[in-house]
Amino acid sequence: MKVLVAVKRVIDYNVKIRVKADNTGVETANVKMSMNPFDEIAVEEAIRMKEKGQATEIIAFSAGPAQCQETIRTALAMGADRGVLVQTDAELQPLAVAKLMKAVVDKEQPGLVIVGKQAIDDDSNQTGQMLAALLGWSQGTFANKLNVADGSAELKREVDGGLENIKIKLPAVITTDLRLNEPRYASLPNIMKAKKKPIEVLAPDTLGVDIAPRLKVLKVEEPPKRKSGIKVKTVAELVDKLKNEAGVI
């Protein structure tokens, strides 16, 4: 079966975010961009399926500006076979991304789609669930362990109280949690090989998808800053402060 994985280009998780002075968003110029860490986990899972003989082909999908090709290349260097970029400079919200992915799924007919549980920029945690809804497929969210068998998948999910086990029918959408696997680094030969792998570039229009944002961002602001505190020397001093100054114990 074919596996489609989503790879989103986001500001690297190590970058200190700066809100733009005009409050329209965050500074993205000259900032290091990387693949969303949850998507690295998605790519890794697909590769492991291929190594086990469960997946025949891995397609890496991204939506966004032309630079998303770099993100797709990273997935190809890890081991994906080819890429699909839906190229647009417009703002994309999760519902639009899910609709774009659905159009690609309709075309490619994968047996499984793996996406990250959350993109670390907008922190929406929506796209996978929305895609599953649009396709009428099952959704295995926050996956901690995935076992694909004939026509179904068994899944451990990270939930509030611990772990939950479910069984879902295929085709399905999986969203990855942190403990699903540890993604590999691409080796130099594989990075070279990836340069030759094909990336198909599509436009939202040709897919017939309306990507107009539904949420209007009125402003983006800095969060309130915490006042810096003090260092205490002894445990006795700490207990005294907590009791008599903060009043919390």
Add this chain to the structure above:
Amino acid sequence: MAVLVVAAHDGKTVRSNVANAVTAASQMGPEVHVLVAGSNAGEAAKSAAAIQGVAKVLDAEDTAYANWLAEDVAPLVVKLAPNYSHIVMAADSVGKNIAPRVAALLDVAQVSEAIQVVSPDTFVRPIYAGNAMATVQTADKIKVVTVRPTNFKAAATGGSAPIEQIGGTGAGGLASYVGAELSKSERPELTSAKIVVSGGRGLASGENFKMLEALADKLGAGLGASRAAVDAGYVPNDYQVGQTGKVVAPDLYIAIGISGAIQHLAGMKDSKTIVAINKDEEAPIFQVADYGIVGDLFQIVPELTAAVEKK
């Protein structure tokens, strides 16, 4: 038009965060209804009816709802949605799983993890691990919103809303529940605990977390951890506090052997008072701590446990 809060529950009571969601919902519309979907969830429906500010509880009974599978619960919510201006869920693992599926089926956007209701169509939500706050406005007719419970006060109990029985929508057969491996603990639940004791990679082993348990038990605290501590297998996944784990805002948060990465801070920096215990005086956790103590946690924690009075 009324606002519908979709409640997670354990069959006996709705989750405590439903009371927080009701407060948020009451800021979105004139009347709040609560949906309790389950199999034998009558008791849970009663607990929802007791939340002040709730005008009506809908009790949908169907064996398909027993384990909260999104594939089966979402169609029920979608069926009810045309009667409501907003669908609200707490942003926990149940709400995060179901609400986006509902939104997509309704062809509307979802506002994730609202921390403030500015007006019925405008919400503030954190982005980039809480390093920026976005004010977003939605023009969709039905607004699907998940709310961060710690940012809304829990509505009091003492209400007595009527409970209406409604039918189920059946099982779609896409997914089935197999079982759960839940962490057992007598300690307060992390997201609603007044005090949280949290440990990081500095603890160096799962065995050493016993030291934190002793402190937590004395303080009546919940136990949390950094991602590094969870990844290393010291504690189960549901202990993780942070951008991609749980968000907590207790009166007191004690971070022990945690460096203070932004992803961790995202989950705890709204705590009223923060204490950091770390041997590295440059650790970023000290930038958000009200009280920091530089030193070896293996010496400080037992001392602290001995020094605090049992709650």
